[in-house]
Amino acid sequence: MDVDLLRGLVESLRGPGVEYVEARFHSNRVTQLLFINGGLATAFKSDSSGVAFRVIYEGGLGFSATSDLSREGLRAALERALASARASSTRVKSRVRMSPARLGSARYSVLEVKPLDSLDVEDKIREVGERLKTLELVKEPVRVTSYTVAYTENIESKILVTSDGALVESTVPRVSILYNISASSGDRRANRWNMVAGSGGFELVDRLRFDEEMRDDIESLYINLAKAVDPPRGKMDVILSPEIVGLSVHESIGHPSEADRVLGREAAQAGLSYRRDYREPFIGSEAVTVYDDPTIPGSYGFYLYDDEGVPARRRVLIDRGRLAELLHNRETASVYNTESNASARATDYRSEPIVRMANTYMAPGDYRFEELLEGVKMGVYIRKYMEWNIDDYRWVARYVGLEAYMVRNGRLEEPVRNVVLEIDTRTYYSSIDAVGRDLEFSAGTCGKGEPPQPMPVWMGGPHVRLRGVVVG
Amino acid sequence: MSARDLGEAIVGRIRGVVEEYIVSVTERDSIMVKYANGEVTVTQSWRDYIVYVYLAKGGKMTASRFTARDPGEAVAVTARLVDKLSPSPLYAPLPQPTGKPSSALDPRIRESCISGDPRGLVEDFDVTPYGNIAGMVSLEYNNVYFIGSNGLDAGFETTSYNGYLRVFRGDDSGQWAWTSTRYDVSLAVRAAEKALELARLCEGLPKERVEGGVYRVLLSPMVAGNLLESVAYAATAGSLILGFSFLQGRRRGDVIASEKLTLRDTPLNDSLPGYRSFDDEGIATRDKAVIEKGEFRGFLHNTKTARILNEETTGNAGWILPRLFNIEVESGSLREDEMLEALREGIYATNNWYTRFQNYLEGQFSTVTRDALVIVRGGKPVACSKRARLTGTLPELLANVEELSRERWQIQWWEVETPSILPHILISKLGVTAETGAL
Numbered sequence: 020m021d022v023d024l025l026r027g028l029v030e031s032l033r034g035p036g037v038e039y040v041e042a043r044f045h046s047n048r049v050t051q052l053l054f055i056n057g058g059l060a061t062a063f064k065s066d067s068s069g070v071a072f073r074v075i076y077e078g079g080l081g082f083s084a085t086s087d088l089s090r091e092g093l094r095a096a097l098e099r100a101l102a103s104a105r106a107s108s109t110r111v112k113s114r115v116r117m118s119p120a121r122l123g124s125a126r127y128s129v130l131e132v133k134p135l136d137s138l139d140v141e142d143k144i145r146e147v148g149e150r151l152k153t154l155e156l157v158k159e160p161v162r163v164t165s166y167t168v169a170y171t172e173n174i175e176s177k178i179l180v181t182s183d184g185a186l187v188e189s190t191v192p193r194v195s196i197l198y199n200i201s202a203s204s205g206d207r208r209a210n211r212w213n214m215v216a217g218s219g220g221f222e223l224v225d226r227l228r229f230d231e232e233m234r235d236d237i238e239s240l241y242i243n244l245a246k247a248v249d250p251p252r253g254k255m256d257v258i259l260s261p262e263i264v265g266l267s268v269h270e271s272i273g274h275p276s277e278a279d280r281v282l283g284r285e286a287a288q289a290g291l292s293y294r295r296d297y298r299e300p301f302i303g304s305e306a307v308t309v310y311d312d313p314t315i316p317g318s319y320g321f322y323l324y325d326d327e328g329v330p331a332r333r334r335v336l337i338d339r340g341r342l343a344e345l346l347h348n349r350e351t352a353s354v355y356n357t358e359s360n361a362s363a364r365a366t367d368y369r370s371e372p373i374v375r376m377a378n379t380y381m382a383p384g385d386y387r388f389e390e391l392l393e394g395v396k397m398g399v400y401i402r403k404y405m406e407w408n409i410d411d412y413r414w415v416a417r418y419v420g421l422e423a424y425m426v427r428n429g430r431l432e433e434p435v436r437n438v439v440l441e442i443d444t445r446t447y448y449s450s451i452d453a454v455g456r457d458l459e460f461s462a463g464t465c466g467k468g469e470p471p472q473p474m475p476v477w478m479g480g481p482h483v484r485l486r487g488v489v490v491g
Numbered sequence: 492m493s494a495r496d497l498g499e500a501i502v503g504r505i506r507g508v509v510e511e512y513i514v515s516v517t518e519r520d521s522i523m524v525k526y527a528n529g530e531v532t533v534t535q536s537w538r539d540y541i542v543y544v545y546l547a548k549g550g551k552m553t554a555s556r557f558t559a560r561d562p563g564e565a566v567a568v569t570a571r572l573v574d575k576l577s578p579s580p581l582y583a584p585l586p587q588p589t590g591k592p593s594s595a596l597d598p599r600i601r602e603s604c605i606s607g608d609p610r611g612l613v614e615d616f617d618v619t620p621y622g623n624i625a626g627m628v629s630l631e632y633n634n635v636y637f638i639g640s641n642g643l644d645a646g647f648e649t650t651s652y653n654g655y656l657r658v659f660r661g662d663d664s665g666q667w668a669w670t671s672t673r674y675d676v677s678l679a680v681r682a683a684e685k686a687l688e689l690a691r692l693c694e695g696l697p698k699e700r701v702e703g704g705v706y707r708v709l710l711s712p713m714v715a716g717n718l719l720e721s722v723a724y725a726a727t728a729g730s731l732i733l734g735f736s737f738l739q740g741r742r743r744g745d746v747i748a749s750e751k752l753t754l755r756d757t758p759l760n761d762s763l764p765g766y767r768s769f770d771d772e773g774i775a776t777r778d779k780a781v782i783e784k785g786e787f788r789g790f791l792h793n794t795k796t797a798r799i800l801n802e803e804t805t806g807n808a809g810w811i812l813p814r815l816f817n818i819e820v821e822s823g824s825l826r827e828d829e830m831l832e833a834l835r836e837g838i839y840a841t842n843n844w845y846t847r848f849q850n851y852l853e854g855q856f857s858t859v860t861r862d863a864l865v866i867v868r869g870g871k872p873v874a875c876s877k878r879a880r881l882t883g884t885l886p887e888l889l890a891n892v893e894e895l896s897r898e899r900w901q902i903q904w905w906e907v908e909t910p911s912i913l914p915h916i917l918i919s920k921l922g923v924t925a926e927t928g929a930l
Contacts (some may be wrong), residue, residue, distance in 0.1 A: 044905075055732065055733070057582060058577070058579075058580055058581050059549065059579065060577060060580060061553060061554060061579050061581060061811055062553045062554075062576055063553065063554050063555065063556075064553065064554075064555040064556075064565075064568075064569050065556040065557070066555075066557045066559065066565055067556070067557075067558045068557075068558055068559065069539070079531070080532065080533040080534070081534050081535075082533055082534070082536070083534040083535065083536045083538075084535075084537050084539075085537065085538040085539065085540075085561070086539045086541075086558035086559060087538060087540065087560055088560075089560075092560075095538070095607070096538065097608035098607075099536045099608075102536075102610070103533075103534035103535060103536055103609050105610075106524075106531075106534045106608075106609045106610045106613045107524075107531045107532075107533060107613070108533045109613065109614075110530055110531035110613055111530050112529075112530045113528075113530065115532075115533075120500060138570060138667075139575070140575050140576075141575045141811055142496050144575075144576070144577070153696060153789065157604065159891075162807065163736070165732075165734040167734060167736070199733065200734075201736050201851075203852075208739075208852035208853055209657065209852065209853075210734055210851050210852050211854070212733075215924050219520070243605070279613055282528075283528045283623075284527045284528075284529075284625075285534055286528075286625035286659070287526075287527070287529075287625040287626035287627065287655060287656065287657040287666065288905055348512070353652055354900075367612075368558075369539070371533065371535065391823070404851065406847045406850075406855075406857060408845035408847045408858070409845065410859045410860075410861065410878045410879070411859070414560045414642050414878075417588055417857060417880060417924075419849050419857075423575065435662060437849065440923060441880075469525060469627050469905070470523075470525070
């Protein structure tokens with residue numbers, strides 16, 4: 020895409036009432052290999068490229084996107100964005116504005132040790148397929164009945180030009196491996212789906228160790244189906260693994276900290292936020308600090324400038340138990356009379372940039388895992404989950420353990436099946452009395468927006484210990 | 492250049508390189524208006540070209556998707572990719588096409604979408620009477636053409652008008668949705684009125700906490716649509732093969748639901764945006780029961796999955812794996828207002844989201860209610876609760892269908908992706924877990 024063409028289009032739209040113009044070329048080049056039971060079933064290729072325009076006209080916001088990249092096609096899309104903004108302006112009470120921001124003029128890309136474009140697909144098929152051959156699918160009495168693996172690479176390239184001076188070009192390649200394993204033991208059946216992912220090149224297939232993850236998940240299914248006993252019920256201490264802590268911070272502090280959600284702009288879709296109504300300064304114990312950071316190298320949610328051209332930085336969502344920043348794009352920052360903290364992200368050319376998380380995680384503390392255990396007289400350790408959800412106010416979440424163990428007198432004992440932790444956000448963060456010194460991330464695809472915008476993110480944290488919460 | 496001409500140009504690049512192909516070209520124009528806090532937040536429009544290419548050679552196959560008007564060399568690159576693959580366990584030869592092209596088109600939607608001017612959509616539906624309202628209304632026009640090495644050479648046009656609206660009255664809210672192939676602003680008005688009615692219902696009732704336990708639960712079409720879409724998806728053979736189906740091991744004729752339940756896949760219902768007269772392999776589609784009076788009527792197939800399971804295609808081909816077109820649940824005998832009386836004691840869940848499966852193979856799920864959650868005693872609404880979780884398994888849910896309403900609604904939204912026609916459904920037993928730690 021010709022940067023000058025985009026710049027020319029943005030500059031061409033001047034006149035009374037036009038307050039902001041933005042053009043974003045956005046390309047996602049995807050290759051996906053689908054393996055069923057170890058064999059390659061098919062390969063998918065996708066090239067989604069287009070340009071999105073946003074225009075603010077007399078406080079009304081208009082958006083238009085097209086995959087017609089001809090000069091005429093782009094000109095028509097820009098005119099439609101203006102027509103949309105004019106239509107919006109007739110029905111707004113609160114005018115849309117962009118907060119002032121230090122905007123980037125930059126070009127960056129994620130370096131690939133093994134560039135995705137330089138390798139032949141046959142090598143990729145072989146590399147992934149060979150690892151699948153090493154899986155052991157039977158551990159009596161549990162058998163893996165089927166498994167599917169989707170290797171996906173996405174080279175995302177963008178050029179952003181705004182009427183107030185941003186010019187950012189970026190290329191971020193990503194690799195993800197998503198799998199589902201079904202297993203049975205007699206009449207009992209269970210499945211585990213999981214994803215490992217990051218930004219970078221084909222070296223991630225080595226680095227992400229998906230085959231080790233799959234082996235570990237097969238073992239978890241074995242424990243669940245063949246070894247685990249009924250879970251405990253009642254009030255007890257709970258130790259959660261990084262996998263569950265990561266998911267919980269994403270769901271119960273990341274999402275509710277999205278300023279557009281607090282303002283009600285997602286009310287009919289992804290919902291509202293307790294941060295609209297919560298009046299206490301503290302949401303958790305002093306042990307709890309949560310960040311969202313797009314700048315972590317190699318992360319699945321990596322970026323250096325957001326999709327409005329604002330330089331990325333780490334955001335503090337909970338600071339030693341105290342509620343801290345909201346996640347802002349320039350539109351919501353303007354409402355709060357503050358600065359954007361670079362949270363605007365768009366999935367593809369068809370998507371408007373909205374407030375999104377990047378890599379959300381709880382900061383590690385001082386405890387070794389053994390020290391967390393030592394303090395538990397009676398409790399449960401949940402290592403992996405198989406189901407979760409949370410209400411649209413982000414207040415009460417549910418996590419169901421795939422692999423979990425009883426803890427008695429500081430020792431891990433028998434595995435328990437499908438233990439349920441259903442807990443409100445304040446109780447969850449307030450009950451954490453000790454935080455591990457480890458830090459692990461899991462990959463996820465976050466959902467929000469209309470049309471829906473799946474977004475790559477990491478979610479992470481250390482092991483944590485909760486005191487006296489209800490299980491079962 | 493027409494969609495067919497574009498398709499021909501693409502075929503020219505792959506003919507002779509592969510043994511089999513299907514190319515589809517879609518020209519899509521769409522408009523959307525989004526609302527929050529009782530005002531327009533953004534008006535959007537799209538003009539897209541979407542090219543799908545299926546290629547096969549020697550039992551190897553690929554599928555590709557391009558958004559360029561003419562993907563040019565990219566298609567040839569994909570064609571060369573086929574040689575590098577191994578034969579697929581999913582492969583089956585393309586069938587002879589049997590379908591005839593047919594459109595479900597509202598010319599007014601086509602004109603609005605192609606013009607790209609959203610003024611009409613913004614001006615026709617006035618949200619101000621509803622106070623604090625959020626949601627969206629959307630128009631879409633698709634001009635689609637298929638060309639295949641199996642002789643498929645057919646195109647059609649489709650239009651849709653759909654949306655969803657959530658109305659707030661203080662802390663109470665209601666939400667409703669609609670979908671149609673035709674433009675009728677009264678559908679938006681009716682959805683807004685329904686959302687407002689539910690919000691007002693709870694505004695006027697005391698608040699009560701739902702205690703955990705097993706309840707009689709009345710599912711609105713919004714909730715029924717979400718859960719039954721999971722049932723219908725589990726009936727696609729692709730879901731079975733990928734290990735996501737609780738119907739694994741089930742055969743045609745097995746009783747899997749209450750005899751009151753009949754659930755159909757209805758591609759030929761031209762009032763629903765999933766209308767299609769032929770599938771992605773060119774096979775004529777047909778309306779068919781997935782569950783008929785409680786009996787499982789078999790998995791939904793394309794020729795690929797049908798070959799694996801030694802069955803016949805049901806005309807449900809999507810791109811590689813089978814797909815759903817539209818879902819319809821047959822109506823029952825009770826009027827909507829009689830459903831609350833039939834519920835007697837229990838809860839009326841009007842909306843839900845975030846359905847997750849603890850175990851796909853057992854169909855073990857939980858889902859979170861949102862908006863009006865009504866506690867019913869003596870057949871009357873007596874209180875509302877904030878939120879609760881519905882938990883159970885899909886087999887139990889199906890077995891416990893007790894009554895269905897006569898009135899049905901055309902629903903499609905975030906949590907009901909497949910256009911659906913649904914009644915209210917009364918479930919005799921369903922697990923409910925309580926809200927904790929109210930803010």
